[in-house]
Amino acid sequence: MKEMWDKTMRERKEICARAEDLIAYLYSEASETEARDFEKHIERCAPCRTELAAFGDVREAVGEWREQALGSIASPAFENKDVTAFASAQEIYKPKRSALAAIREFFTLSPLWMRAATAAIALIFCALAFIAIAHFKEQPKVVVINEPNKANPVQENRNATVASKDEQPNTPAIKEPTVPQQKVFVANNDKAQTTRQVKNGTISHQQLAGTRKPALRSNLNASEELVENDYLPFTAPSHEEKLPSLADLADEPNQ
Amino acid sequence: MGTVTSDEQVVERALSGDAEAFGEIVRRWERRIFALAYGMLGREEDARDATQETFLSAFRNLRGFRGEAKVSSWLHRIAVNQCITRQRRAKVRSETALEDEQEADGASYSAPAMESPARAAESRERTAIVRRAINALPAELRQVVVMKEFEELTFQEIADALDLPLSTVKSRLYTALRQLQMRLKNMAHEVA
Numbered sequence: 333m334k335e336m337w338d339k340t341m342r343e344r345k346e347i348c349a350r351a352e353d354l355i356a357y358l359y360s361e362a363s364e365t366e367a368r369d370f371e372k373h374i375e376r377c378a379p380c381r382t383e384l385a386a387f388g389d390v391r392e393a394v395g396e397w398r399e400q401a402l403g404s405i406a407s408p409a410f411e412n413k414d415v416t417a418f419a420s421a422q423e424i425y426k427p428k429r430s431a432l433a434a435i436r437e438f439f440t441l442s443p444l445w446m447r448a449a450t451a452a453i454a455l456i457f458c459a460l461a462f463i464a465i466a467h468f469k470e471q472p473k474v475v476v477i478n479e480p481n482k483a484n485p486v487q488e489n490r491n492a493t494v495a496s497k498d499e500q501p502n503t504p505a506i507k508e509p510t511v512p513q514q515k516v517f518v519a520n521n522d523k524a525q526t527t528r529q530v531k532n533g534t535i536s537h538q539q540l541a542g543t544r545k546p547a548l549r550s551n552l553n554a555s556e557e558l559v560e561n562d563y564l565p566f567t568a569p570s571h572e573e574k575l576p577s578l579a580d581l582a583d584e585p586n587q
Numbered sequence: 588m589g590t591v592t593s594d595e596q597v598v599e600r601a602l603s604g605d606a607e608a609f610g611e612i613v614r615r616w617e618r619r620i621f622a623l624a625y626g627m628l629g630r631e632e633d634a635r636d637a638t639q640e641t642f643l644s645a646f647r648n649l650r651g652f653r654g655e656a657k658v659s660s661w662l663h664r665i666a667v668n669q670c671i672t673r674q675r676r677a678k679v680r681s682e683t684a685l686e687d688e689q690e691a692d693g694a695s696y697s698a699p700a701m702e703s704p705a706r707a708a709e710s711r712e713r714t715a716i717v718r719r720a721i722n723a724l725p726a727e728l729r730q731v732v733v734m735k736e737f738e739e740l741t742f743q744e745i746a747d748a749l750d751l752p753l754s755t756v757k758s759r760l761y762t763a764l765r766q767l768q769m770r771l772k773n774m775a776h777e778v779a
């Protein structure tokens with residue numbers, strides 16, 4: 333709108349800058365002094381004179397349309413109805429619009445900038461929601477397992493092997509890493525059961541010690557077995573125990 | 588001789604519970620609001636609906652009228668907004684359909700009985716051109732032209748109704764008249 337006016341005024345200034353005076357004079361809204369001044373002006377300003385005449389023709393054409401249009405229309409809007417009663421009737425019958433219809437009307441009637449802003453806000457909201465969902469999905473799941481040995485897989489394997497050794501002494505050593513993992517729970521179940529028995533007093537501490545010793549022994553045996561099967565490569569092999577110790581050598585007489 | 592009460596006094600009566608008072612406002616302003624709506628919308632039916640909507644809206648929002656502006660300015664502002672809303676709706680529905688309907692309506696205007704058929708046809712053609720030229724104006728320009736030409740409001744009244752500076756009203760009217768002049772000239776050439 334402003335550009336339109338600026339363009340009009342640029343064109344106008346090339347001929348004459350008294351557009352507002354012309355309009356005021358055309359509609360007889362100029363004061364007496366202003367009117368006399370403008371009349372003097374148009375005597376020597378041909379463009380203003382031409383434009384005044386052209387605008388007069390436009391007004392005449394518009395007036396003709398107005399007379400014809402409004403003259404043919406007999407009744408006003410309410411046709412002498414009581415507007416209060418009409419308004420009450422309108423209030424009673426007020427159809428409910430759906431949310432979709434309301435949104436559609438909003439987008440239909442609102443100006444372009446408002447539509448663009450709403451669309452941009454909706455897009456930003458969707459993007460943020462997507463990022464938030466993606467962020468929550470990426471977070472690692474923390475599973476709390478009431479199992480102290482779980483933190484050390486080597487120890488788990490060892491315990492599993494020990495447990496299996498206790499239960500089935502003649503079975504060969506477990507080579508698959510998944511199998512001992514299953515047996516961890518068996519061993520731990522036994523431990524839990526033992527703990528319960530201690531608490532209940534059905535098993536004495538001596539008995540408990542007795543049950544622990546074979547476990548320690550069997551742990552040693554299992555270590556050897558793991559070494560034989562290359563599970564513990566840095567453990568000293570059992571045949572090294574047969575070598576004479578430094579103390580034994582010291583006790584022996586010099587030969 | 589009864590005393591003439593101002594619009595503002597009538598509105599006060601309506602606010603204090605006088606059921607007849609608002610009807611008085613409608614009777615005073617109905618024709619002028621209708622003329623404004625007709626000038627902006629170009630169809631009798633639409634103008635009638637817009638006029639009804641204007642007064643209904645005024646009636647519902649009567650308590651919001653604080654008396655800072657004149658009742659006439661307040662009503663005109665509501666009417667202009669109603670017309671702009673209806674025009675946007677109509678534009679969305681079907682721009683071409685509306686234009687066709689307006690063309691059809693244009694042919695149904697009754698010319699004065701004294702005129703010869705040839706003159707009546709010429710007059711109808713001329714007014715159809717004017718209507719099309721006014722409808723082609725941007726809404727900001729059209730509303731100023733209609734308020735001035737159809738309602739014969741003063742520049743100050745238009746400025747109050749549209750909440751615009753006085754100089755803006757004059758400049759818009761000047762621009763509108765220039766555009767109308769050019770459009771009428773072009774359309775007359777096309778018809779010839």
